Each structure stands twice: as C-alpha cells, then as structure tokens.
Amino acid sequence: VDLSTSIAGVSLPNLFFNASGVWCQHESELKELLNSESGSLITKSATFEYREGNPSPRYVPLPAGSINSMGLPNEGYEYYLNYAKNYDYTNNVKPLFVSLSGLSLQDNVKMVEQFVAADLPCILEINFSCPNVPGKPQLGYDMDAMENALKVLAPIVKKPFGIKLPPYFDIAHFDAVAAIVNKIDNLAFVTCVNSVGNGLAIDFETETALIKPKDGFGGLGGAMILNTALANVNAFHRRLNEGKKVIGVGGVTSGKEAFLHVLAGASAVQIGTQLKEEGPVFFARVKKELEEIMQAKGYKSLDDFRGKVKTL
Numbered sequence: 509v510d511l512s513t514s515i516a517g518v519s520l521p522n523l524f525f526n527a528s529g530v531w532c533q534h535e536s537e538l539k540e541l542l543n544s545e546s547g548s549l550i551t552k553s554a555t556f557e558y559r560e561g562n563p564s565p566r567y568v569p570l571p572a573g574s575i576n577s578m579g580l581p582n583e584g585y586e587y588y589l590n591y592a593k594n595y596d597y598t599n600n601v602k603p604l605f606v607s608l609s610g611l612s613l614q615d616n617v618k619m620v621e622q623f624v625a626a627d628l629p630c631i632l633e634i635n636f637s638c639p640n641v642p643g644k645p646q647l648g649y650d651m652d653a654m655e656n657a658l659k660v661l662a663p664i665v666k667k668p669f670g671i672k673l674p675p676y677f678d679i680a681h682f683d684a685v686a687a688i689v690n691k692i693d694n695l696a697f698v699t700c701v702n703s704v705g706n707g708l709a710i711d712f713e714t715e716t717a718l719i720k721p722k723d724g725f726g727g728l729g730g731a732m733i734l735n736t737a738l739a740n741v742n743a744f745h746r747r748l749n750e751g752k753k754v755i756g757v758g759g760v761t762s763g764k765e766a767f768l769h770v771l772a773g774a775s776a777v778q779i780g781t782q783l784k785e786e787g788p789v790f791f792a793r794v795k796k797e798l799e800e801i802m803q804a805k806g807y808k809s810l811d812d813f814r815g816k817v818k819t820l
C-alpha cells in the first residue's frame with residue numbers, strides 16, 4: 509500500500525509528521541524526527557525573539573490526552589531559519605515545514621520576510637492559534653484580524669503556505685473561516701486542529717490544578733479531542749476550493765484514528781500528544797497499523813478513501 513501524499517506542491521513519502529510544538533524545539537529533537545519513520549517534520553512555532561515560555565509544570569498527560577500551557581518556548585526564529593538553511597533538501601526525502609507564531613502581525617511580517625529572502629524549499633505553517641500566551645487573544649478566533657493578517661502575509665510569502673487553525677465549534681464559524689481561506693490563492697493548506705483552548709485539569713486528591721500557568725488553564729490534546737478534530741478536518745474538506753488541502757491533527761493514537769482523519773478529508777496527519785508520550789518510534793507503529801487497515805479494507809492509496817466518509 510502507498511502512504512505517500514503531497515502538501516503545498518511538495519511530496520511526502522508518508523502522510524505522518526509531528527504537530528508543531530512536539531519533539532521539535534531543538535535541533536537534537538528534529539534530528540530524531542529526521543531519523544524516524546515520519547514522512548516529514550515541522551519546527552516549534554517561532555517568535556521573533558527567544559522565549560523561555562511559561563513556568564513548569566506546563567505539560568501534563570491525562571487519562572484521555574493532555575493539557576499544556578507551554579507559553580511558546582522557542583529558540584527565536586533565527587535558530588529555525590538557520591536550521592532551514594542547513595537542511596539537506598536534496599538527500600532528505602522528507603520535506604521540512606517551519607512554523608511561525610509571531611506575537612504581532614509586524615513580527616510575522618518580519619519573520620516571513622527573512623524566510624522569503626532566504627528562498628528555501630521549506631514550507632511555512634503560520635500559527636494563528638496559540639492559546640497560551642497570557643494577554644494575547646488568539647488570531648484564529650478573530651475573523652477580521654485573521655483575514656487582515658492573511659491579506660498582508662500571503663503576498664509576502666508568494667509561495668504556497670499554510671495556517672494552523674484552532675478548533676471551531678459552530679457551523680457559522682466553519683463557513684466564515686473557509687470563506688476567508690478561499691480568498692487567499694497561495695494559502696495551500698489549513699492544519700486542523702490546534703489544542704482545544706483553556707481546559708482545566710484538577711487533581712482530586714490534592715484539589716489542585718495540574719499545570720502552573722494561567723491558574724491551570726491550558727490547551728487540551730490527545731484522544732479526548734479526536735471527534736472535534738475529525739469534524740474540523742471534514743468541515744474544511746467540504747468547504748475549501750479545489751486544490752486546497754487539510755492537514756489533520758488531534759487524537760491520533762493509532763492507525764485507526766489516522767485512517768479516520770484521512771476518511772474525513774486529511775491529506776497529511778500530524779501527531780502531538782501520542783508523539784510526546786511514545787516518542788518518535790510511534791511513527792513506525794502508526795505507519796504499520798494504517799498499512800494493515802488499508803490492506804484489510806482493500807485500499808491501495810490514500811486517494812482511494814480520502815474524504816469519502818459516508819453519511820446516513
């Protein structure tokens with residue numbers, strides 16, 4: 509069976525890679541992803557300057573997933589620009605994605621301009637949905653600000669790029685966001701979903717929040733968000749113009765959920781919580797599991813079933 513796919517006109521040997529933020533802040537982690545069976549890799553969302561991020565504990569696994577309020581810890585965009593400059597695009601079969609998450613539109617413009625000036629083959633995923641920077645409402649929930657940002661950034665990027673979106677929970681929001689995305693010609697993909705923002709995990713015995721930042725409020729990930737993720741993948745798959753793709757992320761803990769993401773319309777699948785918990789060996793497992801599922805169902809490629817979820 510064939511697990512290959514393409515995003516933004518670039519081919520991936522298989523559909524799996526990390527969700528930005530997981531196993532990708534430092535070069536040593538990125539090297540482990542490169543040496544894993546992932547089909548690609550993406551860097552931690554970069555801000556203009558280095559950021560320590562929020563105080564720990566800031567990530568905690570939960571019975572059905574995870575909660576995090578990392579606070580955008582990253583090495584600063586020049587670190588990832590340098591990594592992207594040194595990446596061996598010729599001999600690495602895996603394309604490189606770079607995530608940018610400026611704290612302002614000006615910062616996003618400055619970072620994008622530097623990447624465009626470097627003229628590299630890496631693909632930009634601009635993060636419109638970080639829920640954990642205190643005092644910064646996330647762009648993904650401000651439709652006018654998001655449209656304005658895209659109208660400023662898309663012409664600077666020129667090449668195909670993507671955006672990381674938060675989960676939406678209202679059909680009117682699916683309609684509104686898809687209409688904005690469809691206006692931007694070189695917006696080649698949307699990555700759905702970022703963590704379900706501002707959940708709260710409390711320890712029963714100690715009667716205390718599990719993470720330190722923001723009174724314990726943080727983004728939810730993992731198994732518990734699978735059905736929200738599938739809905740967002742399918743909602744945008746149904747609404748986006750021909751040629752625009754959806755990368756699915758949220759709740760993939762085995763080949764089965766990866767299969768469901770593709771059935772919902774995903775062209776690639778990112779892994780967050782399960783990668784954090786199991787490590788990069790997870791890519792070998794999830795690949796094998798998906799291959800076995802496809803074999804059992806008689807599918808030869810992802811195109812055989814992508815987006816073909818049936819309704820009653």
Ligand SMILES: O=C(O)c1[nH]c(=O)[nH]c(=O)c1Cl
Pocket residue numbers: 529553576577578579580581609635637638639640641702703727
């Ligand atoms: O707190 C974070 O660093 C973070 N955490 C998330 O769950 N999603 C994001 O986009 C970011 Cl930027």
